[in-house]
Amino acid sequence: MRTLQIINVRWFNATAWYGLYLGTLLQRAGHETRMIVMQNTPGALKAHEWGMQGVHMDLNTAHPFRLMRTYGQMHRLVTGFRPDVVNCHRGEGFMLWGLLKKQLAGGPYAFKLVRTRGDQRLPKNNAVNRWLHTDVADAVVATNSVMARHFTDVLHVPASKVHTIYGGVDADRFVFDPQGRERVRAEFGYGEGDFVLGLLGRFDEVKGQKETIEAVAALRRQGVSNIRLMLLGFDSATPQSVVEGWMRDNGIEDISVITGKRDDVTACLSALDAGVVASKWSETIARAALEIMACARPLISTDVGVMPDLLEADAMFRPADVDALAQAIRRVASDAEYRSLLLEQQQSRIRSLTGQQFLDQTLSLYNSILRK
Structure with a gap:
């Protein structure tokens, strides 16, 4: 399996850690993975430190010309790398990935789109968010039950599309010493x-x-x-x-x-x-x-x-x-x-929150949407 992990976060916070750690777990398990990171940020440095290939994209810009340039970069990456799954860990750029998914649907470069929501802000209940999470995304990952309930009860995303994955800890490294x-x-x-x-x-x-x-x-x-x-x-x-x-x-x-x-x-x-x-x-x-x-x-x-x-x-x-x-x-x-x-x-x-279980839960989700 090939995946893109979209981690356009300015800081190395918990959201960035979640995406980067997941990417390293996937890569170590034999699933070719690329990290999309912001240039010259702690997250980009951490990706390099962890031995991952970081691709720099300006997904957070609001400038129309830069957005067009970024969209072209996204298209070239997808048609060259041909990911099976694109997983967005931030909201900025999620719309662009949704549009690219729609553009490439049904062809040789089609991919599945996952939105992981790990930040503190609950998504606004508006038409765009409902469309993105219900009709465009193939799955939504919440990192806690409050977020999961918000998606199902407020945005009315089908429960079958919402998955709660807490993350995991490196049980080989973090052990009483x-x-x-x-x-x-x-x-x-x-x-x-x-x-x-x-x-x-x-x-x-x-x-x-x-x-x-x-x-x-x-x-x-x-x-x-x-x-x-x-x-x-x-x-x-x-x-x-x-x-x-x-x-x-x-x-x-x-x-x-x-x-x-x-x-x-x-x-x-x-x-x-x-x-x-x-x-x-x-x-x-x-x-x-x-x-x-x-x-x-x-x-x-x-x-x-x-x-x-x-x-x-x-x-x-x-x-x-x-x-x-x-x-x-x-x-x-x-x-x-x-x-x-x-x-x-x-x-x-x-014992149910190790890195291996984080990987297993994510792969189970990815495989389930790839079968559809």
Whole structure:
């Protein structure tokens, strides 16, 4: 099978990761795959780093001349590469791929079109979107149940066309590392009695670093003296200096660390005693949650996006609520039986969310539409 993965994303965010990881899985499994990426972007660099062939296209432009040039580039790529499936991971350019599909339908260059919706915005219920997703796309992939229900209940896309695929985690790479745990805890000066809470994610308001810092500070004031905070993140929409200012203002500089970019993420995750997803919205693709769970660390989370699809209700709390977050942290830090229960539930769940299952689910979908 030959596929095109359309990943015209400016940043290496969860949407870009989902598409790029899927493309690498397909390529490794023997399915020739090309990545359509934006030139000089983190996504293009990551595709190259992962050994994938990136094709640069200006799919995000609104300039008529550039759109015409891009459409010609698309046509040449399809007639030369002859993909069986084109999978669009962003909305920009989806209309162009839909028009090209219609133009080539019934001929030797016909292809099937899939739209994967992994961003936080629900699609608008208008005539164009209903036409694109119902009449043009052969299948729609939602990365969480909220998005899937929106397609069926609001846009009235037939349920047979809507598929929920959460993604997956590299189970060979992300696994609990006891030696790495010991090394990283020693590096940051953690003692045996310290309880290390970790938040994995880029520095951005949506990720809830500020609320997590405030919750940890509140617990410290309440006498939870062994709490420690590890932020596994780096500059993004929010500069690191701002995050450091939050730590300083809340008086927890001495019990907090920022790892920055690390090559030993698995060891850092293994060094945690619990992980937290504190996102205030979004989290429609839960890469960080999957990696924490795969490293056998108990996880608590806000109840946003895909998280209710992954965790039991007992592991979740309200978003942007510092008091609720502090209560959740206190419970996971003080109740060993609760931690064991979370770990048992989440280890059972993560076994169905590996990269291999991500690949198998996607191939099953692709093969089903190719048979039609």
